[in-house]
Amino acid sequence: MDDDEHAAAWRRIGSADGSITLATACRACAADLDIDCLGVTLVVGGELRLLAHVTDERARRLEDAQLTTGEGPCTEAYVRRALVEEADLERAFCRWPAFTQTAAEQRLRSVTALPLTTGPLRVGAVNLYRAAPGLLTARHKALARGYARILALLAVDEHPHLATAEYRPARPGPPGYPPSVHMAAGVLAEAYQLLPDDALARMRAHAFRHDQPLHQTADYVLTHHTLD
Template identity: 70%
Template sequence: MDDDNHSAAWRHIAATGDATLATACRACLQDLDVDCLGVTLVVGDDLRILGHATDDRAERLEDAQLVAGEGPCTDAYVQRALVEEADLPSAFERWPAFVQTAVEQGMRSAMALPLLVGNLRVGALDLYRAAPGPFTARQKDRALAYARVLALLALDEHPHLLTDEPGPPRPGPQGYPPSVHVAAGILAEKHRLTPDDALARLRAHAFHHNQPLLQTVARVLTHHTLD
């Protein structure tokens, strides 16, 4: 059955276009009948990049998990397992900041899967739906097949994912783009903060003002201040 799902995933991708990360995401979106999806890639547990988002809602949800350090993406990546929430509002205690953003974006259920190539973790696939309710067994099996394909396509488009050494597992958000660390360094020097405290201040400001983390970072890099 796994081979059947894997072959079916490849057929849907081929029917959609060339085998790229973006094309595979579109095929997955249509095949699994979800409203939007995002792929986040992680390098050595120290660098997180957006692999692909099918629309602005998915991009906002991926960023929300980076800002908050919580959500199905992080859990699936850390646990190396499928993570599902059939009714996101009921998961508020588990992921308070992420759930707030998800509800604002009109999403009521989510499923995340790690992107694995052997023992190598390269990121996570996040599937979002506007309707509440559990995903079917067919959707889960097919999503696992797409996750295998997406992991390979991610390595093809981002070969540096193979060359960075993974760090030890740790809680919270798994990595930030380099610009985030630069901005945190600016705040740390200006306000005599530790790097972790400066990073926390960046995240708190982005969450409080309901803006993408990289928008907050851009302001710090330009003006050397959050204000």
Template identity: 75%
Template sequence: MDDHAAAWRRITSAGGDVSLAAAARACVADLDVDCLGVSLVVAGELRFLGHATDERALRLEDAQLTTGEGPCTDAYVRRTLIEEADLHQAFARWPAYTQAAAGQLVRSVTALPLATGHLCIGAVDFCRTAPGLLTVPQKSRGGAYARILALLALDEHPHLLTAGHRPTRPGPQGYPPSVHMAAGVLAEMYRLPPDDALARMRAHAFRHDQPLHQTVDHVLTHHTLD
């Protein structure tokens, strides 16, 4: 049985709905990784969380959105597998992301783009608390899961198919509308250009080890960073 068929069999063997969450759970168990995060990209720019298997994955995906660096961003922009055997040795590669990973006790990561045909809609991160790379068979199975995750993400978020495309670029691949709303609030309060307000909000989230969405919610509710 090939990897793609075997992956589908694992996903459906538990019964229930076939979903992004179900595929993520099956993938984590099959590849013997500790957590998994999926980030999705709309129009080549707007990125949002597709799924996180636990709080560690949620914090790491948010860290990549906040800092604009990390394996998920690189896998999406470069359209290829990205891996790091020991994040303790990867500070020069991803200085902010490696700090976030250390806080979550994550030591190694493999990221793959989520693509179907010529369409790339995001990336998936496979994270482990131990150093080391996935084996060749694990990477092959991971590629099969990535293709399935892409299809299930499109099923759950069909607007990914119809959004206008923009060329990809390094750095944060855009932000959800709520982030821009919060930046607008800060820009008006402190008489800042919108980009400076956004940078201040990202810096605040990173400095306080806070998910960006939590900082955004606070700004929208209280109209202040503090």
């Protein structure tokens, strides 16, 4: 069944507009599964996260919320190498307290996350969001797995360093941050005589408190050398 759904996904992507890219595959996936939005986050070497594609601003906010707070389905799917789902995010506060708050603000009620793998290589996760509560049907889960296999291949094609980066076991919380975040943490640590981990914690807390994407907080620190 999964092979049939994999082939069906390829046909859908190829018929979309003649080009096959990560972006066109994401659009086809969202339409085929009847979901409201999706996000693809890549993990390089088991540590560094890169936001590869989102279908809208809602998905962008949720992807960044997972990075900022260190919780959510993306990390779980990647670390466990398995499908992760939540039928009603309004009832999942104990599981992901900060993530569910962001989901409520974006009026999204359910999520399914799948790891992106090709052979033994794990390259990230795709997160499928819906405004209505409920789980994907068995057929849609099989189709989602087919799309996940394709997205993994396209991700490696567009980001070849994923295949050559030295792997390190993922640590608890979000597996790494974009380079600008590490740079900003270093700037903040020097400015306030902090340990780098403490500077990073301040940035994450500031971003969450002000409902701001972490990369925007990092950009501000790099420009102004302060969080104030």
